[in-house]
Amino acid sequence: MIEEDWNAEIGDEALFPSLEKHHDVLPFFFLQLSLLEKPNNPSSVFSQSVDSFGSDEFVDTQHQSVSSFGRGRNFAAKGFQEENGEDAITQNRGFKGFGQGVCNFVVSTGFQERNAVGGAGTQSRGFKGFRGGFGQGESFQEGSGEDTITQNRGFKGFGQGVCNFVVSTGFQERNAVGGAGTQSRGFQGFRGGFGQGESPKVTYVPPPPPDDEQAIFARYQTGINFGKYDENTVEVSGLDPPAALMSFADTNMCHTLTVNIAKAGYSKPTPVQKYSIPIILAGRDLMACAQTGSGKTAAFLVPVVAQMMRDGVTASSFKEQQEPECIITAPTRELINQIFLEARKFVYGTCIRPVVIYGGTQTDYSIRQVKQGCNILCATPGRLLDIVERGKIGLHNVKYLVLDEADRMLDMGFGADMKKLVSFPDMPQKDKRQTLMFSATFPEEVQRLAGEFLKTDFLFVVVGHVGGACSDVQQNILQVSQYFKRDKLIEILHSIGNERTLVFVDTKKKADFIACFLCQENIPATSIHGDREQREREIALRDFRSGKCPVLVATSVAARGLDIESVQHVINFDLPSTIEEYVHRIGRTGRCGNTGKAVGFFDNNADGRLAQPLIKVLSDAHQEVPVWLTEVAFEAEGGRLPVNTQKNFRGRGKVNAGEVKIGCSAREIESWD
């Protein structure tokens, strides 16, 4: 695990980045902001915000802030201690870092947001707090109680130094959703960024999902192109593949499972399901590649549950150590949770108990969930290894090991963890378990690596092209240089209206910045990325799902797997650095036979090397290829047209089988989780 964000999946500590990290982050953030400025437009949103602080000094002193963070005395601790509960305690820690330096620097998107959408009362208080705070040097310690008052006091407390500048992602969330209660979360974002000393223990316990039947089987409608999935060519490589099934009834599944499939609204299997289900039922290992949104989750869940029922799996009762029959891993917390929710559908009314555990939540909570019984364990890699190492999970019973987003699970982000998982002494050898890998993309290097985990007679199912984009997504690549991206974004979002839109950017800081910027433009937006606390990530996703915030600005943490109803648009404000990532990102729309639109801002200076693989993806998906793009591709390749566009396009040395060295560029290191 070498990536900053990946670490967030593994250790709770990473949720509260150390001060040292921000020594790097702050100058970068400044750079980022300046890069986002148009050269001839000094009156940017950012400058306006700055102006509203009423302090010219901070411009000159911003670099000092870097060194001043974290050296301070325990500023304002008492005031925050007056609040009850986990938030107050952590806030206290967060503020420890402030106060002593010459310049503390605050980026508070929250205040900007309240401007945009908050109630009048809140705005007034927020701004009072802000203005009053600068340079006054009053104390946090006065008063108690209500969040808004605390904020007010809190900001009064700033100002011992010449300039205060706080990067508070939490405030952004409030921007989007408003309300006093959420305002207090702003301080969480703040403390998350600038705490000092030891990392606070993560105490977040996610709310339990609703467990009434209607909620469990909630779904969205298949789209007009659902039937067209059958037009895709399907190739099965390997010896003696079983025949594909034509309907769910073709299998000998137990009655309860058949009923659950119907309740889930699945009347006919998609191609990846038609081929994968019989392969898994036949006990074969499988690597399956099919376009985004085409039902890969059920392609492994249905046969695994069917087999478990056939094997007469018994209800697992309360035990200190559980021995699940199936382990499912996925790279992000939100995705693994989604897989768990899907699993609940298919096991409904059976004795099979699925459990989900992931980073950013209280470890004891994960352990309690596991102890209560666990047949199918859905887990992100870090939390999984942690729980196994604590002896709460025994692996000797594992019959099914599923890697969703398998190419990501095997690359330099999680590859080492997966190797560690299969190397535990009690993990059955590959010939004693079934290993199943699914993704919409499988670069050749991963295919070779996957062999280490799979039996030699595994089957490889490919629906359409390996790594092909979903043809239900209308792709449009626009030439937009970075200085004009914000204007273009606003223009597009205004034309879109209230339709649900995912905007991808390349860094966590930029995700917050753009969400904040949109709020200032009266476009309710929120953000999701690896530096946000899990609670905030889940709120952001919930608000996006519900339509409360129709725009979600995200890093690649939201690129894979997320199945959100009615996402009509994906905008790649920054194009990703690999073509695989692009395919996954645009696959958040156009799912399950529905149509969607994807726009990519292509900056010739930054994205030249993506041109060629983009052309292939566009043409494979029968999309128009702009003439300028072919010219850029030609130039980027030094006048040659490269042939293998399935590979990652960033310069990479030769990779030998077994060497984990794929898929992550500098830009993704910033944005993955």
Ligand SMILES: Nc1ncnc2c1ncn2[C@@H]1O[C@H](COP(=O)(O)OP(=O)(O)OP(=O)(O)O)[C@@H](O)[C@H]1O
């Ligand atoms: N046979 C089916 N009939 C109707 N709906 C289905 C069927 N199979 C899957 N779906 C629905 O299609 C949607 C997309 O499925 P899923 O999330 O499994 O896609 P995926 O291929 O895993 O996508 P990604 O590559 O983005 O992870 C889900 O809402 C799922 O419930």
